[in-house]
Amino acid sequence: MGKSRWLIWAIIACVLASSSARELKLFKHKMGHESDYNHTLATILVEYASAVYVTDMTQLFTWTCSRCNGLIKEFEIIELVVDIQHCLQSFVGVAKDLNAIVIAFRGTQEHSIMNWIEDLYWKQLDLNYPGMSDAMVHRGFYYAYHNTTLRPAILNAIKRAKECYGDIPIMVTGHSMGGAMAAFCGIDLKVNHEARNVQVMTFGQPRIGNAVFASYYSKLVPNTIRVTNEHDIVPHLPPYYPYFPQKTYHHFPREVWLYNIGLGSLVYNIEKVCDGSGEDPSCSRSVTGTSISDHLVYYGVALMSGEPGTCRIVMDPPVVDYGTTDLGGNFILSRNPATPVIKLNTESDTGGKNV
Ligand SMILES: *[C@@H]1O[C@H](CO)[C@@H](O)[C@H](O)[C@H]1NC(C)=O
Ligand SMILES: *[C@@H]1O[C@H](CO)[C@@H](O)[C@H](O)[C@H]1NC(C)=O
Numbered sequence: 203m204g205k206s207r208w209l210i211w212a213i214i215a216c217v218l219a220s221s222s223a224r225e226l227k228l229f230k231h232k233m234g235h236e237s238d239y240n241h242t243l244a245t246i247l248v249e250y251a252s253a254v255y256v257t258d259m260t261q262l263f264t265w266t267c268s269r270c271n272g273l274i275k276e277f278e279i280i281e282l283v284v285d286i287q288h289c290l291q292s293f294v295g296v297a298k299d300l301n302a303i304v305i306a307f308r309g310t311q312e313h314s315i316m317n318w319i320e321d322l323y324w325k326q327l328d329l330n331y332p333g334m335s336d337a338m339v340h341r342g343f344y345y346a347y348h349n350t351t352l353r354p355a356i357l358n359a360i361k362r363a364k365e366c367y368g369d370i371p372i373m374v375t376g377h378s379m380g381g382a383m384a385a386f387c388g389i390d391l392k393v394n395h396e397a398r399n400v401q402v403m404t405f406g407q408p409r410i411g412n413a414v415f416a417s418y419y420s421k422l423v424p425n426t427i428r429v430t431n432e433h434d435i436v437p438h439l440p441p442y443y444p445y446f447p448q449k450t451y452h453h454f455p456r457e458v459w460l461y462n463i464g465l466g467s468l469v470y471n472i473e474k475v476c477d478g479s480g481e482d483p484s485c486s487r488s489v490t491g492t493s494i495s496d497h498l499v500y501y502g503v504a505l506m507s508g509e510p511g512t513c514r515i516v517m518d519p520p521v522v523d524y525g526t527t528d529l530g531g532n533f534i535l536s537r538n539p540a541t542p543v544i545k546l547n548t549e550s551d552t553g554g555k556n557v
Contacts, residue, residue, distance in 0.1 A: 239427055239458050239475045246300070247403045248429075248503045249274045251377040254293055254306040255507040259284070260518040262293065263535045264544050277304065278543055281359035282535040285350045289513040292352050292383075294359035296539065302371045302401075303363050305356060305387060307347075309378030309506065311513055315494065318379075322439035327412050327451065333393070334418045339386075339411035340440070340451075343379065347386040351532040356387065357395065359536070366539040371399035377505040378436055378497065381407030381428070385454070388423045402426040405500045406436045409451035416454040416480050428453065430486040431460045431496050438491030442481060452480060459485035460500070520544075 253262070253269040261267035263282050270277070279295040291308040312318045327338035347353055360372065372391060376384035381404030388402035402423055411419070420426070430437040437457075443450045457476040462469050476482035498506050517525075521544070527533040537544065 239456070239473070241473060243300075244403060244427065244429060244458070245501050245503075246273045246297075247304075247373060247375045248377075248405055248501050248505075250277075250304055250306040251375045251380065251405055251500075252503050252505050254291060254308045254376070254380065255505065257507060257514060258516045259535060260516070260521050263521045263524065263537075278539065280363055280537060280539050281355055283352050283355040284515055284533055285352055286513060286515075286531040286533070288346060288350050290346060290350055290352055290383075292356060294356055294363065296363055296367055296370075297373075300371075300373065302373045303360060303367075305360075305372065305374045305384070307352075307374075307376035307380035307383040307387070309376065309380040311507065315497075315506070319435060319439065319494065322408055322436070323441065325408075325440040325451075331411065331415055331418070334415065337411060337415035337418050339415055340382075343382040343408075343410050344386060346379070347383045347390070351528065351530075351534070352383075353387075353390070355534050355536075360391075360395075360397075363539055369398065371401060372397055373401045373403065375403050375405075376407075377405040377500070378407065381405055382410045385410055385419070385423075385426070388426065389419055392422045400425065403429065405429045405505065406431060406434050406497050408436050408439050409442065409453050411452070411454075412450065413448050413452035416452045419454040420478075420480070426454065427456055427458055429458050429460065429500060431500050432462070432486075433489050433491055433493035434486070434496040435491040435493055436497050437486050442487075444481075447481070455480045457482055457485050461489075 249269065249272050253267060253274065256262045256267045256269055258267065259282065263279060265277055265279055276299045277295050277297050279293055281294045283292050289311050292306060294303065294305050297304045310318050325340045325342065327340060329339050329341040329344055331337040331339050374384040374388045384402055384404050385407065388400050391397035391400050400423055407428055440451045442452060455478045459474045459476060461472050463472060474485055476485040481487060498504065521535060524535045524537055525533050
């Protein structure tokens with residue numbers, strides 16, 4: 203009797219000790235993790251991810267677009283790249299207030315966002331990520347960054363920015379497919395360009411590779427936040443099959459899932475920092491991905507452009523002088539970061555010409 207009671211106490215003590223040790227470890231892990239989520243930074247970077255959708259090159263290059271106002275108005279753009287052949291767009295510049303180089307990638311401008319999303323169901327893991335055995339990724343996303351006019355232009359702009367501002371941190375962002383490209387850019391800077399301080403934050407990003415890739419990725423770019431929103435369908439694609447976690451697409455960490463809970467007339471916005479697995483079952487995976495509208499607005503900021511389906515760009519004569527165009531019609535607007543920012547004079551502000 204006395205003996206069995208002692209045994210029970212011993213078991214309880216053991217359970218308590220091991221569970222408190224486990225909590226302690228989790229706590230420590232969370233505190234020490236490089237990718238600690240910063241809400242303020244997220245609300246700033248989402249505005250860059252929104253601005254890169256602007257199709258008026260003059261407004262974007264002179265940083266006068268309405269989306270360029272708000273929290274990001276202190277930005278100095280250095281390079282604006284438009285790959286007309288693949289309908290891609292990106293910019294690089296320096297955010298003086300963050301003391302960082304910011305790179306933003308536009309998401310898809312395909313005719314119908316619905317078609318683009320349907321296609322995502324069928325994307326194959328069809329490319330070995332170079333130099334990483336067993337790491338597989340989706341070829342289309344990989345090549346959108348690696349095999350277009352974007353990458354060389356971006357690398358060149360980073361080099362020029364560093365010559366002027368020193369080795370300041372680099373923040374890479376993008377929404378939807380732009381998030382996929384931001385991730386490939388972040389890992390490229392770490393692996394191939396010896397960048398030391400690279401931070402990636404994506405919004406509504408699809409899966410881009412398998413579990414092996416996700417594991418390499420999170421070691422190389424630990425300072426990554428992948429924001430998902432409510433029932434946004436895109437982060438659920440291409441599908442993840444829990445029964446074959448090694449064989450299928452697998453997100454990298456760290457997810458932050460935004461959702462609302464309503465209590466009577468009160469609605470709370472929750473920002474849940476998820477576990478380090480990349481596929482936390484208690485985050486966006488706990489709901490079905492059924493919403494396109496949840497894909498289009500993050501932190502109250504509209505992403506995508508007002509006119510989907512256009513690769514058309516608008517450019518005024520004063521900024522044409524800053525541009526170069528290649529044989530494919532792709533072009534780059536570029537300025538020397540050491541020179542004053544471009545000011546528009548108002549007469550040339552009108553009469554934008556389609557290029
Ligand atoms: C969060 O980010 C903002 C903007 O970069 C910065 O000013 C602030 O210090 C950061 N907060 C923490 C706790 O790091
Ligand atoms: C890479 O780009 C070049 C030029 O646009 C193209 O000819 C080539 O097929 C592309 N490679 C792949 C694998 O997509």
